[in-house]
Amino acid sequence: MSYWEMGGYAVYVWPAYGISLLVLALNIFAAFTPDKPDDQ
């Protein structure tokens, strides 16, 4: 299997993995960022 092409489906598969990793990473960042004083 070519990971670049994935039988023509790479254009769907990689964005799905990319957005999943992005959203999970953003939540980790948000959880471990200290609250601003304004938020309290």
Add this chain to the structure above:
Amino acid sequence: MPWCGWAFALFGIAGLYWGLALAPTDAVQGEAYRIMFVHVPAAWMSLMVYSVMTCCAIVVIIWRTKVAEYWLLASPAHGASFTFLALVTGSLWGKPMWGTWWAWDARLTSELILLFIYLAILAMKGAIPDQRKAARVMAMLTIVGSVNLPIIKFSVDWWTTLHQPASIFRSGGPSIAPMMLTALLLMALSYTFYYFWLTLQNVRKLIDRRAA
């Protein structure tokens, strides 16, 4: 708590390796089916987080337990994220398989309604400065919204849908190949630990904020 983060990472790496390198190509869907390894766990988690929130909401309404309040306050952002991911990755899977990004199918529509319910709960949290009052209002909204859970789960049985019926949790056992099932379960475990890891971290922040 950190061990939940490590478990998330380890199961996630194992699941990605299994799903992208070891699992065979699907005979019908080709490589496109590999979206399943991020889509299905996200969809499961969208329901699991809401189920946990519903349990917390009942405890908040009846006993007003602080731990349940904290958990209820800390959860909806993650539930909304999982629901959003289930919808987006499902759309990316739907286009090559169904020929459309979206259909007003019972499963898709009820999952979209779940996202709106999560957003409404988050709006309640943001609108009420007092955490204890916010938790009670969120609890009531969560309990009302829980009626959507069985609708999502059984939508594929109750109505004729474009979305496929259950292939894992069904009578007769899973209908997918063991290699694919292993990757799916590893990713589901990873997402589960992720949820508990970040929710515990958010609970810690809420406790610190209340103590400040």
